[in-house]
Each structure stands twice: as C-alpha cells, then as structure tokens.
Amino acid sequence: MDMKFKTIIEPFRIKMVEPIFISSEEQRLNFLSKAHYNPFLLSSEEVMIDFLTDSGTSAMSKEQWAAMMLGDESYAGASSWFKLEKSIYHLTGMPYILPTHQGRAAERILYGYLGKKGTTFISNTHFDTTRANIEFTGAEAIDLPVSSISQEDHFKGNLDITKLKEEISRRGAENIAAVILTVTNNSGGGQPVSMKNAKDVSAVCHEHGILMVLDACRIAENAYFIKHYEAGYSDNSYEDIAREMSALADAFVMSAKKDGMVNMGGFLALRDVELSDACKNLLIITEGFTTYGGLSGRDMEALAVGLKEVFSPDYLHYRIVSTTYLGSHLNDMGVPVVMPVGGHAVYIDAAAFYPHIPVDEYPGQALVCELYKAGGIRSVEVGSVMFGKYDASGKLIPAPKELVRLAFPPRVYTQSHLDYVIEVFGFLIADKKNVSGYRITKETEFLRHFTAHFEPISNKDKVKQPEAESCL
Numbered sequence: 001m002d003m004k005f006k007t008i009i010e011p012f013r014i015k016m017v018e019p020i021f022i023s024s025e026e027q028r029l030n031f032l033s034k035a036h037y038n039p040f041l042l043s044s045e046e047v048m049i050d051f052l053t054d055s056g057t058s059a060m061s062k063e064q065w066a067a068m069m070l071g072d073e074s075y076a077g078a079s080s081w082f083k084l085e086k087s088i089y090h091l092t093g094m095p096y097i098l099p100t101h102q103g104r105a106a107e108r109i110l111y112g113y114l115g116k117k118g119t120t121f122i123s124n125t126h127f128d129t130t131r132a133n134i135e136f137t138g139a140e141a142i143d144l145p146v147s148s149i150s151q152e153d154h155f156k157g158n159l160d161i162t163k164l165k166e167e168i169s170r171r172g173a174e175n176i177a178a179v180i181l182t183v184t185n186n187s188g189g190g191q192p193v194s195m196k197n198a199k200d201v202s203a204v205c206h207e208h209g210i211l212m213v214l215d216a217c218r219i220a221e222n223a224y225f226i227k228h229y230e231a232g233y234s235d236n237s238y239e240d241i242a243r244e245m246s247a248l249a250d251a252f253v254m255s256a257k258k259d260g261m262v263n264m265g266g267f268l269a270l271r272d273v274e275l276s277d278a279c280k281n282l283l284i285i286t287e288g289f290t291t292y293g294g295l296s297g298r299d300m301e302a303l304a305v306g307l308k309e310v311f312s313p314d315y316l317h318y319r320i321v322s323t324t325y326l327g328s329h330l331n332d333m334g335v336p337v338v339m340p341v342g343g344h345a346v347y348i349d350a351a352a353f354y355p356h357i358p359v360d361e362y363p364g365q366a367l368v369c370e371l372y373k374a375g376g377i378r379s380v381e382v383g384s385v386m387f388g389k390y391d392a393s394g395k396l397i398p399a400p401k402e403l404v405r406l407a408f409p410p411r412v413y414t415q416s417h418l419d420y421v422i423e424v425f426g427f428l429i430a431d432k433k434n435v436s437g438y439r440i441t442k443e444t445e446f447l448r449h450f451t452a453h454f455e456p457i458s459n460k461d462k463v464k465q466p467e468a469e470s471c472l
C-alpha cells in the first residue's frame with residue numbers, strides 16, 4: 001500500500017458480479033414474517049447485504065478458480081491432496097493431516113474421540129458447533145475468557161490463565177480432555193489472542209499433560225493483530241506468526257471456510273500418531289478416504305492456494321481496516337460496539353442498544369430483525385437465542401452477553417455497502433423506542449438458533465425505510 005494517501009482501497013478489482021435484488025420495505029416485512037422472524041430461514045435472494053457469516057462466503061481469486069481446473073478427482077492419492085497436504089504442513093508443522101468437508105466434521109472426529117461423560121473441555125470461548133459436538137459426547141465445555149480488561153486492550157480474546165490453573169487443580173488434569181484456544185475468539189466478540197497467551201496456555205497444558213488444540217479458522221486475521229499490537233512481532237511476517245502459534249499446539253482444527261478463503265473445506269492436523277490413527281478411522285467411516293476426506297480434488301486445489309493468499313499483507317490490511325471502518329463509525333454514532341473491533345466482524349451489544357427489552361425477550365433477535373426490515377441487512381444473534389438454556393422450571397438462563405454479529409464475507413463488499421449499513425443504523429438509533437422483543441414459538445434441543453421460529457411480542461414496532469441522506 002502507498003502510505004502517501006490515507007484511503008485504503010479494496011486490493012482487488014471485480015471480474016464477475018452477483019446482482020443484489022433491491023427490495024422494498026413491504027417486501028422485506030413479508031419475507032421476514034414468512035421466515036418466522038429468523039433470518040437463517042430467509043432466501044439469500046431476499047437479502048441485500050449478507051453479514052450472516054464470513055464462513056464459506058469468500059469471493060475466490062482468479063488463481064483459485066484457475067487452480068480448480070487442475071483438480072485431480074482420483075479416489076486415492078490425488079495430486080491435489082499432496083499440494084494441500086504440503087500447504088497445511090507448511091502452516092501447522094504437524095505431520096498427520098486429515099481433510100474434512102468443513103470445520104465441524106473435524107471437531108466431531110476429534111472431540112467425538114476424546115469426549116465422554118465426566119471429561120471437560122476448556123476454551124477461551126467454544127464456538128457453538130464446538131460446544132455442541134462436545135456436549136453431544138456427554139462431556140462438559142467450559143469457557144474461561146479473560147474478564148475486565150480495558151476498551152483499548154487488543155487481546156480481549158485471551159484465555160484466563162489463572163482460572164485455567166484453578167479448573168485444572170479442581171477437576172484433575174486427567175479429567176480435562178483438551179484445552180481449545182480459539183483464534184480469533186469468534187463467539188467472544190471476534191477478538192484476537194496474543195502470542196503470549198498462546199504460549200502460557202501451551203506451557204500450562206504441557207506441564208499437566210493436557211492436549212492443546214488450536215481452533216485456528218481465523219489464524220491469519222489473528223496474526224495481523226499480533227504483528228501490529230504485540231511487542232516484538234512488527235518485523236515478523238503474518239505467516240511466520242501463524243506458524244509460531246501453531247508450533248505451540250498439539251492439534252489444529254480448521255474450518256477452511258474462513259481464512260482458507262474457500263467456500264467449503266476444513267481439516268484436522270495432529271502431532272501424535274496414535275491419536276491420528278484413531279481419528280483416521282472415524283474420518284474414513286464418516287467423511288471419506290484419508291487423501292480427500294470430504295473434499296473434491298478441485299476443492300483441495302482452491303484451498304491450497306487460499307491458505308497462501310490469506311497471508312497477503314494487502315489483503316489482511318484491507319480486511320481489518322474494513323471491519324474497523326464500520327465498527328468505529330457505529331461507535332462514534334453511539335452504537336454500543338465491542339471495541340476494539342475484531343477481525344472478521346463487528347459485534348454490537350444489543351442489550352445496551354435496546355435496554356428496554358429484557359433478555360428473555362431476546363434484544364439481539366430484535367436488532368437482527370430491525371436491521372433486516374430497515375435495510376435488508378442480514379446479521380446473526382450471538383446471545384441468549386444461540387447460547388441460552390432453561391432451568392428445571394423452564395426459565396431462561398441467559399447467555400453472558402447479548403451480541404449481534406455483522407460478519408464480513410471476505411473480498412465481497414465494498415466501502416459503499418458499508419456506508420449504507422452505517423446509514424441504516426442511523427435510522428435504527430432514531431427508532432429504538434418503537435422496537436419490542438420476541439418470543440420463541442418453536443425450537444430444537446441443539447443449535448436452536450438455526451431453525452427456531454419467533455414471533456414479535458408487540459406489533460407496534462413499525463417498519464420504516466432509512467433516510468435518504470447520509471447520517472455521517
């Protein structure tokens with residue numbers, strides 16, 4: 001990047017376009033009520049700006065598309081597999097690599113093997129599928145994120161080392177199946193983890209003979225923060241930082257749909273041959289043979305390229321600057337944004353945005369619905385809809401935070417899309433008082449947020465269009 005000018009341009013130009021259907025307010029209200037007020041149930045064509053997830057939504061580069069033409073679709077020993085294996089080995093330094101169709105398949109294999117009733121997994125924060133895969137085995141998943149740190153602290157994703165030691169001595173190291181360090185800490189606000197914290201976690205785990213797992217689906221974004229905000233790393237490349245972090249762990253689980261820059265893919269990498277043999281059995285039973293797992297040859301080609309592209313300094317700079325641009329504009333307007341902004345998404349504290357909506361009426365779901373109704377923006381609730389539980393009397397045990405996440409699909413939206421989102425928020429600020437909460441009318445036992453049905457508690461929250469003029 002030329003540092004003479006302060007505008008940071010998208011470091012790509014557009015070769016193929018995907019039209020966006022510009023819907024009316026009336027159409028959106030209709031679409032949303034048909035989707036039972038759950039944006040997961042909308043058709044993507046009904047969405048104008050899709051911030052549901054950064055997962056599998058990346059625009060691929062011309063190099064990735066070209067590589068796909070080289071896909072070797074042989075059942076065993078495909079040349080595409082050896083390219084992918086080499087690029088994963090380069091990143092992780094782990095000799096046993098198991099390809100899977102996405103991250104949760106790698107989780108199911110590893111945690112399905114390690115987890116059973118009476119065992120505990122500890123993490124800075126378990127992602128929802130991670131927690132579900134663990135709890136499904138009968139094991140317990142506990143989150144130990146650092147607490148009470150300043151707004152300016154860049155490593156809010158860290159795991160609390162003091163609490164980790166306490167839990168180990170309380171439960172006994174032999175009952176801890178693994179410690180999972182999630183980088184960046186997605187459910188905790190997309191916040192990065194420092195190298196120091198990763199080193200401390202590694203030291204504690206290895207002192208007690210506990211397996212340390214990196215849930216590394218955003219390890220390149222995490223490396224950006226380490227290079228820019230942790231002392232001693234400014235001269236290291238992003239890739240070297242990621243490799244240094246990988247070297248601290250015993251296992252590496254990756255949903256390649258994030259920093260792999262592909263639409264589908266994942267893998268599990270391990271250091272231990274016995275663990276690898278056990279996991280390979282499960283891989284073959286549930287995903288596929290060891291040289292393709294759940295992937296086609298062309299998927300493996302695209303991923304081998306994506307794992308290199310993601311470490312491009314221009315890409316990572318644009319990526320983090322984009323989320324920061326939206327987050328800091330919203331923060332300046334008085335929207336309660338989790339600051340500093342993390343890598344892949346902007347997180348908003350919906351309980352603070354709608355203080356009049358009690359947690360058991362799901363303020364996050366209200367914000368998600370309002371963003372869609374007002375601007376056709378799809379986001380996701382990361383609060384008591386996603387993580388809430390019920391006590392024996394059926395009363396909601398709320399999640400620790402009521403967040404809404406606006407996750408950026410990599411290389412997909414431009415600055416004018418972000419300016420539009422900022423303008424929509426201007427409208428939501430003015431309309432806050434008219435918004436009421438939601439109740440759940442249908443839900444499943446696990447991962448209910450994907451399919452739950454909702455209804456508004458009051459009908460008075462009217463739908464209005466954002467003002468035409470920019471509110472900046």
Ligand code: F0G
Pocket residue numbers: 052053054055102103104105127129130182186215217255256257265266
């Ligand atoms: N771990 C983390 C930290 C994740 O963010 C995800 C997925 C997974 C594991 C599971 O990977 O989807 O490939 O099976 N996160 C997506 C999201 C779904 O929207 O944050 P997967």
